[in-house]
Amino acid sequence: MTETHSEVAAGAWSGGGSPYAIGHKKLGMWLFIMSDVMTFTALLMAYSYSRLANPDWPRHVFPIWPAIAFSTTMTVVLLASSLTMVMAVAAAHRGARETAVKWLLATMAGGLIFCGLHITEWLHLIDENLRLFSNDWGSPLFGATFFGITGLHMTHVLCGVIYLGVIAYGYGTSRFDGEDVEVSGLYWHFVDLVWMFVFPMIYLMSVKYK
Amino acid sequence: MSAHAAAVHEASHGGSNHLFLSVWVGLVAITMGEVYIAYLEFPAVTMLLMLIGLSILKAGLIMAYFMHLRFEKLGLFLTLIPATIFCVGMMTVIFPDSLRLLQIRLMP
Numbered sequence: 001m002t003e004t005h006s007e008v009a010a011g012a013w014s015g016g017g018s019p020y021a022i023g024h025k026k027l028g029m030w031l032f033i034m035s036d037v038m039t040f041t042a043l044l045m046a047y048s049y050s051r052l053a054n055p056d057w058p059r060h061v062f063p064i065w066p067a068i069a070f071s072t073t074m075t076v077v078l079l080a081s082s083l084t085m086v087m088a089v090a091a092a093h094r095g096a097r098e099t100a101v102k103w104l105l106a107t108m109a110g111g112l113i114f115c116g117l118h119i120t121e122w123l124h125l126i127d128e129n130l131r132l133f134s135n136d137w138g139s140p141l142f143g144a145t146f147f148g149i150t151g152l153h154m155t156h157v158l159c160g161v162i163y164l165g166v167i168a169y170g171y172g173t174s175r176f177d178g179e180d181v182e183v184s185g186l187y188w189h190f191v192d193l194v195w196m197f198v199f200p201m202i203y204l205m206s207v208k209y210k
Numbered sequence: 211m212s213a214h215a216a217a218v219h220e221a222s223h224g225g226s227n228h229l230f231l232s233v234w235v236g237l238v239a240i241t242m243g244e245v246y247i248a249y250l251e252f253p254a255v256t257m258l259l260m261l262i263g264l265s266i267l268k269a270g271l272i273m274a275y276f277m278h279l280r281f282e283k284l285g286l287f288l289t290l291i292p293a294t295i296f297c298v299g300m301m302t303v304i305f306p307d308s309l310r311l312l313q314i315r316l317m318p
Contacts, residue, residue: 019283019285020282020283020285020286020289021282021283022282022283022286027286030286030290034290034293034294037294037298038294038297038298041297041298041301042301045301045302045304048305048308049304049305049307049308050308052305052308052309052312053307053308053309053311053312053315054312054315055312055315055316059254068245068248072241072242072245075241076238076241079234079237079238079241080234082234082272082276083230083231083234085276086230086276087227087230090227090230182278185276185277186277189272189273189276189277190277192272192276193268193269193272193273193277196265196268196269196272197262197265197269199241199244200244200248200261200262200264200265201261201262204244204245204247204248204261205248205254205257205258205261207248207249209249209251
């Protein structure tokens, strides 16, 4: 395509328009994100429904150590990885390939630290007999919804780490351009955004008071 | 990058590192506020409203600044966000049934 954006926009009726003034990859990622919002919303609604409908739902089960300390640290790590992703996108926008790749690698490291902390946190809970279909605290649905939601989120983080690895390699070898880095950034920030709802609804609503 | 992609990429960028750092500090501060609120032993509904309110604020900051939605054309925001809010809102119709189920289970 050789036309500039304004030329394409002027010919919108001929089918070449870009009404949102963004590339098709970015629009595609936005639409994917909105569909994934529905997935996580449905899961969190199912969690809330089960919590409300079951009188024996475990309501105050997460002590400050290790559950809340770990999940708060995970939140800060994920937020920090979002900041490094912003830096990667800014570097890619300037055309600084080496710097952008370094920030992408830092973002991937943040994702891996998040997963490491999360698996450690899971092991603490498994030690306390929390299982997918049973637990010592009450309704067995608690384990199913807890592991279902946090597990799906961790899968998204792991997929994001792999995605960023592919983008870092491709951008470093000039196979991909700045728009690809920006689109991968949208995905990464979405993963961060989802955790901003999972953390309070799953962990903070179930803190164990002294 | 094609001329078209380069033009839209250029047009869609905004914000400075200082701005993004400020937003990040704000997000961490709100997170710490949420943890503090969680230990104040409010009634469950009050607690839920406060935590979800703060989460929506955080989501708004992430989408507006980190995901650059604030710097995109208004049409993109109007296409994506109101429809999503509507769909999320529609999912809440299940909650009266959860209360009905709770009452049935609490019956002697």
